[in-house]
Amino acid sequence: MANRSASASATKAVLVMVVAGTMIFTLPTVMVLTVGMIPTFIAYATDRRKEKYKTVSVGSLNFVGALPLLVTLWTKDHSFDMGFSVLSDPFNWLMVLGSSSAGWTIYLVAPSIVSIFLQARIELSVERLKKRQVRLVEEWGEGVSGDRKSNQSGSSLGNSNKEQEDVGDAGSAQ
């Protein structure tokens, strides 16, 4: 148990060192990404759910909006100057903020649409169950619903198992 914990800590340390090293060598990218992903940070800050659906929704689309900036940086000049130049372009900001707002839109609209679907599905199921109940009542009578004690107040069936005077004509004698 102690060995496994120590091994996890070591892996974590190695990973942090690798990321930190990478960030040191890609500082313009880190700068553009940090600034471009501000809407995601805001979403993260306001996301109270453990699963972080809001962050995922806003962040994934925010990343798509920021990706052209990074590609420009990587393909033209991977420098702070180029980073600032990209960040100063309003069109780029429009792309970054537009995409993140699309993420926000999806996040805000989806529950309503899901609610509509859910309601429709429940109502359909209830309708189907009620129809089944109606059929049961039609088949078995009101008693099946428990509205009256029982249909069986009448009887319990099947619990067990020539020389002839003209008696039949005797009615005429009466």
Add this chain to the structure above:
Amino acid sequence: MGIVVLKDQFEIDDSLHLPAYDSPTAKAHVCKSLTDGQSSLIALICDADVPMRTELLEGLKNFPGPGLVKPVDSGVVNWLPTGRRQPVLICEKPLGSRVFETLDTVIQPLSDNQIIGGFLTPAIATLRELASRGLTHRNIRPSNIFYADDSARLIMLGECISAPPGYNQPISFETLETGMANDAGRGMGTPSDDLFSLGVTLLSLLIGRLPVTKIEDPYQFMLDRINIGSYASIVGSHRIQQNMIEILRGLLADDLAERWPLSDVELWANGRRMTPKQAKLPTKAARPLPIAGFDHENIRSAAHGLSQNWHLSGDIIRGQDFDTWIQRSLSDEQIVNNLNKAIGSIQAIQSAPRAEDPRLIAKVILALDPAGPIRLGGFATHVDGIGTTLSVGFDDEVTRNQIAELLVSGVLKTWLGLQGRVKSEIMNFYGVLEKVEGFINLPGAGFGIERVLYELNPYQHCVSPMIEHLYITKTSELIPALEAVAQSDNLPPMPMDRHIAAFLSAHSEHIDERIMRPLTHKDNRPADEALKVMRILARVQSVYSNGAAPALCAWLKDLTNPAVQSFNNNKLRNQVERQVVQAAETGFVVALMRILDDSKVMELDKENYRKAQKEYEECSAQIHRMDAGLEQKENLAGELGEQVAAVIAGVIASIGTTVIVMIYLA
């Protein structure tokens, strides 16, 4: 009014009454045989309330000689004048008139020769033939003898079937033993009883009227007969020719050992003459036993006195006087032995509880007079007369209770213990009595006093109020009778009652107690009762195969309707309803039963009903859950919507990233 046909063999004209041939319990009508066109027949329409001696019909077949009005056949006819079915007895019509129109009629006395040649000789032949067949007439009296032809030479005995033995006999024509019994309880008796009646009838012919015309006090009359002998009491002051005294003394002797047998009568009729013997009177006690103001000087007199003063007898037999009278005044060892056998010692009587008085008195009377009738609670009957007594008096609750008490009291066992030799017929009857003792206190339908009635009277018609008027004597006639009832407007509550159940149990070998037992347990649900009845009637109808009974089936259909309605499945119920209607139309109860008595279908219906109830409950629960879900849909949709948003955004981002990368790489 018109012609009624019996068994396609006899035409009876209900408008042509023949009062000259009436019996006290039967009206005579003109009758014609359809097979041979013979019109010298009479049809006696018998009283439905009085049982006939139907068992004699078989025994009297091919009866020889002209000395008896011979029965030809019997049956039941729809009798319009009374508006019911009545038993009918077809007899040969006597060619001459009745000798005595009524018991009060006075005729020209017959001469010795006329009596011996015209009456006694053929009567002896008739009685001999009856005795050889093991039968008795028990209906010999002046008003039941006929001239065999217009010449009035030959006298024949009248019919003996339309009423129980001795039922219509005045007590002066009965022996002491049978005369002390109730009219219906006199029993079939012996040839000796017929000879006694023959003797009194002979005396009537001799004097031209009844020797005892009016009996003011039957009790006193019987006491006189006991004390001074029947001969002295009946002949009284009538002047009798010397030559007739001998036979009259012989026939009217009270002591069975002294009464002439048939052979002696025959010898006398053939000319043998002897000095008349004085009648042997009962032994007198040293001092009399007073009962209700009468002094009783002999045993039989005391027995008769005790039986006629029932309310006093308990105190009498418990008293010291009675013991002293038995032990000292009577000095009869046989009687003391009888008393010991019947009740034990006198001390046993005195220590018995008061509630036992009726049984004790009956046993004491039997011990004093074992040959007399069984007397209990104020009524008296011979063993083989118990059935007819019950039949005649069934409507009287007192009679019913008396007979029920007699059967369970143990008095019958005492009677048997005190008898010497008992005829095999009587022993057979005693066997039936022992059998019915077990039924009498059973409460269910098919048992009780009704069962006793039908067990003791094999030819008894069913006296159920709903079918009594149809006079059915065979179980095979039950379904047609119920069909006739079902066609009437006022239907009884159920086509079965205690009488019908008892009638079936007693008279049908195909209906055993296993079939009748369910009726014992009364069910609160009428449909269940109807189903039980239906099972029995289905059995009866299938056993006797006596045709369809659609009205009865319709009646049963209505009664079992609640049972049909108890099917839970509507479709199944409708189907069963249709099947029941179709089955009822066929007129076969068994077809109805097959539908309504199918336990598998019923069980399946119940099981499916339970399943349906459970399914309904589950549906309700699901609806409830969904309604609750609908109320919380915003919460549910919030989380699910965010998941969906993340997924959609992720998918769009993946696609967008891929596109952008490809654009810049291109």
